[in-house]
Amino acid sequence: MSFELPKLPYSKNALEPYISEKTIEFHYGKHHQAYVTKVNNLSQGTPFENASLEEIIKKADGGVFNNGAQVWNHTFYFFQFNPDGCKEPKDELKKAIEAKFGSVEKFKEEFSNAATTLFGSGWAWLVKNEKGELEIVQTANAGNPLRDSKTPLLTCDVWEHAYYLDKQNARPKYIEDFWKIIDWKVISERYSK
Amino acid sequence: MAFELPKLGYDYNALEPHIDARTMEIHHSKHHGGYTTKLNNAVEGTDLEGKSIEEILKNVSSHSTAVRNNGGGYYNHNLYWQVIAPGGAKSPSGELLDAINESFGSLEKFREAFVQAALTRFGSGWAWLVLQNNKLAVSSTPNQDNPLMDVADVQGTPILGIDVWEHAYYLKYQNKRPDYVNAFWELINWDEAARRFKG
Ligand SMILES: [Fe+2]
Ligand SMILES: [Fe+2]
Numbered sequence: 572m573s574f575e576l577p578k579l580p581y582s583k584n585a586l587e588p589y590i591s592e593k594t595i596e597f598h599y600g601k602h603h604q605a606y607v608t609k610v611n612n613l614s615q616g617t618p619f620e621n622a623s624l625e626e627i628i629k630k631a632d633g634g635v636f637n638n639g640a641q642v643w644n645h646t647f648y649f650f651q652f653n654p655d656g657c658k659e660p661k662d663e664l665k666k667a668i669e670a671k672f673g674s675v676e677k678f679k680e681e682f683s684n685a686a687t688t689l690f691g692s693g694w695a696w697l698v699k700n701e702k703g704e705l706e707i708v709q710t711a712n713a714g715n716p717l718r719d720s721k722t723p724l725l726t727c728d729v730w731e732h733a734y735y736l737d738k739q740n741a742r743p744k745y746i747e748d749f750w751k752i753i754d755w756k757v758i759s760e761r762y763s764k
Numbered sequence: 765m766a767f768e769l770p771k772l773g774y775d776y777n778a779l780e781p782h783i784d785a786r787t788m789e790i791h792h793s794k795h796h797g798g799y800t801t802k803l804n805n806a807v808e809g810t811d812l813e814g815k816s817i818e819e820i821l822k823n824v825s826s827h828s829t830a831v832r833n834n835g836g837g838y839y840n841h842n843l844y845w846q847v848i849a850p851g852g853a854k855s856p857s858g859e860l861l862d863a864i865n866e867s868f869g870s871l872e873k874f875r876e877a878f879v880q881a882a883l884t885r886f887g888s889g890w891a892w893l894v895l896q897n898n899k900l901a902v903s904s905t906p907n908q909d910n911p912l913m914d915v916a917d918v919q920g921t922p923i924l925g926i927d928v929w930e931h932a933y934y935l936k937y938q939n940k941r942p943d944y945v946n947a948f949w950e951l952i953n954w955d956e957a958a959r960r961f962k963g
Pocket of ligand 2: 927
C-alpha cells in the first residue's frame, strides 16, 4: 500500500501566531512528507508492504516502524488543530478528565509537564487505556501508544523541529501556545469512538 | 566546585557561514547553559559533588537520569565547541591519519562512515569518532549519551563528536541535516582531534 500525505484541514498560516506558517511549511511540507516517502520506500519488499499504519505501529521495527509511526503521529497531531475550534473539553470527555485529574486545569498542567520533561525527541499523549481510563504517557522518537494497546486522544510533538523556528529552546512557550489551537471537538470525537 | 559553562574562546559569528551566530548563541548560552545548571543541581549535596565530569560519566548507570542527561549534555557540548574551534589543521596528519587509514581504509571511508552515523541517528543524539583499545571506531549515541558512559554500545575516548539534535542546525538548515553534517566536516579542527587522540 502506498501512503499519501493527507491534505491539511486548514491553511498553512491558520495557526498563526501560535504556530507560524514557516513552521507548518517545514513540519508538514518537509518532515511529514519525508516520513510518508520513506515508509513507502522502506516497506517495499517487506512483510509490511501492504500493511496499514496501525499494523506497522504494532509490529514493525527499525526504519519501517520509525517512518510509519511518524506518518500516523503527525497526521494525528495536525488534525487536532483548528484556530476556530472548540476551546475547552465538554460533556463526557470533560467529565472523564475531571474524574481522573481533578480539573481540566490540573490535566493541562500534568500534560504540559509530561511534554516539557520528555528528554530528547518524542511525543506526549493523552490516551484511553484498555480499561477505558484516561492516562498521560510519553513516547520517545516515533513511539506511539497503540503499540501498548492504548488509544491516543491528544498529542504534542516535542521534537525540536515542531517549535524551534518559532520558540527556539523555549519548549514551555510552545506548549503554552499549543493549548490555544486544540479543537476539543476533535478530541471528544476520538474519545467517544 | 560547581561545573561552569566554558567560554568559547571565539565569537559566536566565527563559524559563519557554516554555523550562524544566532544558532551559536542559543546553543551555547541556552542549551549548554541549561545542561550546566541542571547538572550542578543534580550533583549538589550528593557524593558526586567535586568529582570530575569524566569520573561521573564512567559510572553513569548507577547515577540518576538527571545526571546522565545533563552530565552528558555538559561534557558533549564542551567537546563540540572545541572540535569545531576556528583555526587548526584542516585535515588530519601524522599518527591520527595513520590510525584513520588503519581503522577505516582511508580518510574518505572514515568520512563516509561518520556522515552515515550522523544521518541515521533517528531523533536526537550524537555521532562519534571513538578511540577504543588503540583502534578508531565510529558510533552514535541517543540523546546526550556518549562513549565515556558505561551504558554506551561503543565505549572509549571521544575524538570527534557531532551534535545532531535539531537545535544544532534547525535555524539555518531546518530539515536538511545532510547539509549541516557537511558543514560540520568543513569546520573540524584536526589539531584538537589529534590532541584528544594522543590523550
Ligand atoms: Fe514532528
Ligand atoms: Fe546541542
